[in-house]
Amino acid sequence: MKTIIFYELKEMIRNKWWLGYGLSFFILSSLIFHTGVTESLRASASLLNLVLLLVPLFSLVFGSISFVENMPFQEVLLAIPTSRFSIFFGKWLGLSIGLSLSFVLGMGVSSLWYSVNVVFLMGLGVVLTFIFVSISFLLSNFLKKKELIFGIVLLIWLLFFLVYDVAIMAIVSLLSDYPLEKLIVLLVFFNPIDVVRTMVTIQEDLSAMMGYSGALFYKYFGSGMGVSLCGGILILWILFPLILGYWKYKRKDL
């Protein structure tokens, strides 16, 4: 499996998109650091949004392209023979590590340049990479047609990034007569992007804006337990699609 991981990494680093991915993070985060004063609340929100926008999008697209395009080559590897297990997980690890590397380098260099501490956000970005590569593998294995996969991948991205939050707002506005606090907290768990957003909200102490009426939120997210709860949910978000995807891959005709 180690061989597969290194091969995936090598293959990825020579891809021009890998460079583009890191560069776009370098440029865009530098722009944000440069224009927004780092202490400004809105600047940190833009930085967060940059991560929440690009990381899932790239991970999904890159993950599914890499999986689908390399399908014929997998025949060669499987015939060597190599186990499906090491191909699947090796590829997953290689891709995730490669994308994370590009992201961390891009954002890390620019944050060092402007000496801003974004380690927490970068850590979450890495976790998001692993999550969305998992999801892309899941989709690539359950859907047959290539064009369909890319369509669905973009849809999923749109769903998590945008539609989901719209739905939360819609629910709130439609059901505003009922107590909804628990529902909102629960809904947050079902979208990894929102979980990350919540973790940053807590860490940056934006949750102070809820005042005392956000008590329930604090109960679930506030303390160290809240952070570990969020962390646990993110790990589930990695494992669940990954294992389901592998389950399918193992039974699949290639």
Next chain:
Amino acid sequence: MDDLVLEIQGLRKSYKKQCVLQHVNLQVQHSSICALLGPNGSGKTTLLKIILGLIYPTSYILFKNIDKEDIRYMPQHPNFPPNIKVSELLSLIQSLKKQKGEDLEELIYTFSVESFLDKCIRELSGGMKQRVNIVQAFMFPGYLYLLDEPTMGLDPHVAFLFKNLLRRKRDQGAAILFTSHIMSEVEQLADELVLMIEGYVYMQSDPQTIITEGDAMNLEQALHHYWIAKVD
């Protein structure tokens, strides 16, 4: 029985809507070259992939007299990763196999691969890629070679060298199962011919018999006769 490398009985493979392989019986012996013939979509590639374990058959009886490690495969469109070098690809395969390719250097020499060893796959022409494909499949010794359209895109000289390679492998005792469209090639090479049509093995025999029985000049003509007879 001991001569058999592979015996398949009653192999069926169906997807939700259509049946790709209806009922396939096949025997492959040691020291033989067996050609799989048939029109597009007759299930040749599927059959090879089932033997490899890439596709799960619906029902079958399959005897393999050999270990999985001893099967070599040459896919039709290998689609090697574009951004790695040929040499890196070959060393990747060796490290996955955890052994050195015994015949690697000889093959590289024979098929003049060294001139583009340091090039990335994406820079290669179709023929070059096919040569790499040959090298990757034959670098380790094996008992059963599954070759999917192996001569496609090869220039005549390389094709000649390749056929020699196949004959030598056969003489060393290996079994070779390959698919092809080119009748003359099959006629030259094959000890055994399997004609597949729409998921059935229509005929398994040796080419010379087919030509004589069909009262034809060559294999192409003989098969043509068979074909007309079948349609009637």
Next chain:
Amino acid sequence: MNIFFLLLGICFSNFAYAIDIHHLIEIAKPFDEITIPFGAYKVGTILIDKPLTIKGIGMPILDGQGEKNTVKIEAPDVIIEGFEIIGSGYSEVAEYAGVKIEAGERCEVKNNKFNNNTYSVFLVKSKDCRIFNNIISADAKYEATSGNGVHLWNCKGIIVEDNVIRGHRDGIYIEFTTDSMIKNNLSEQNIRYGLHFMYSHRNKYVRNSFLNNQTGVAVMYSKNIEMLENDFQKSWGRSSYGLLLKDISDSYIGYNSFRGNTMGIVCDAASRNIFIGNSVKDNGWALNILGNSESNFFKNNVFISNFFDAMTNAERTTNVFWGNYWNLYFGYDLNYDGIGDSPYRPMKMFAKWVAKYPELTVLLGSPVVEFLEIAEKVFPILTPITFMDSAPLMRR
């Protein structure tokens, strides 16, 4: 006489403990000046009951030993200068201070350092006193067991100027006190308010900085307060505000800066106040004007990169906005008069929802919120119509 005591002080400077300050004060005549050399004096309580000037040289330490008030003044025209005053006592019934002035007039407390007193400077029923250039710090932990940096009760005409106050309950606390001036102070890291007014009319505070307090300034139940050119920064927390106006009327809030507070300005039953030329930047909410606040007037204020510009719990309002700059305003100015042609509504729908469901704060940075704002621009019906600036400025 003065020279005599000075000489005495110098003679005994190596034996500071030998100086009996109580005795010196006892034998001094009114309007004498007593000079105390450097040293650490465990004094318990010094009682000054006649007009005197007491000066420390090299910051001698007066230690109240945790008993009662370290220095207690019960006379007019007393000046305390140049001491480090520490260790006032703590009691659940009495308020003990580093310097407590009762019924003093024209007293001055200046150039001192205060450390670890329950209250540092406490004025009761005093007039025309001046608290000037002191560095006051404490280590307050709980509201219930701590006191204030400067505490004015029932006073008149007090000037509090150029002090640094940190780590108390309230930096400056003012109750039933009129006609005072609070100027150029830095009040920071106090566990409740930087400055706290109760029932105190006609006061003025100018050019003070309030940093990292739980709430910068709380002005309560008072009238005619002038608040000018102050800096309210970083009051960030679950119930933290830059400026809290509770039952305040007819006051003037001008040219202040509000930065990085959870809420910049909160108006609770605050009416007929005028807000001019304030800069409100990087706050969670710039303004929170509760429905019980009426007829406030906002002009020429600048609102930049706040998460929300305004919030209220009312359906309609009598508060007026005119000619403010809002960085979220994107209207046109076709006649180039510097005033946007369409009105700006600072209260957004999302702000209203967040007020109702604080958990929605997690969507704060979400692009959905941005989309909602665009939607509001296209369909202005969506925006709650409570607040409106009919003449928003195009430039700052």
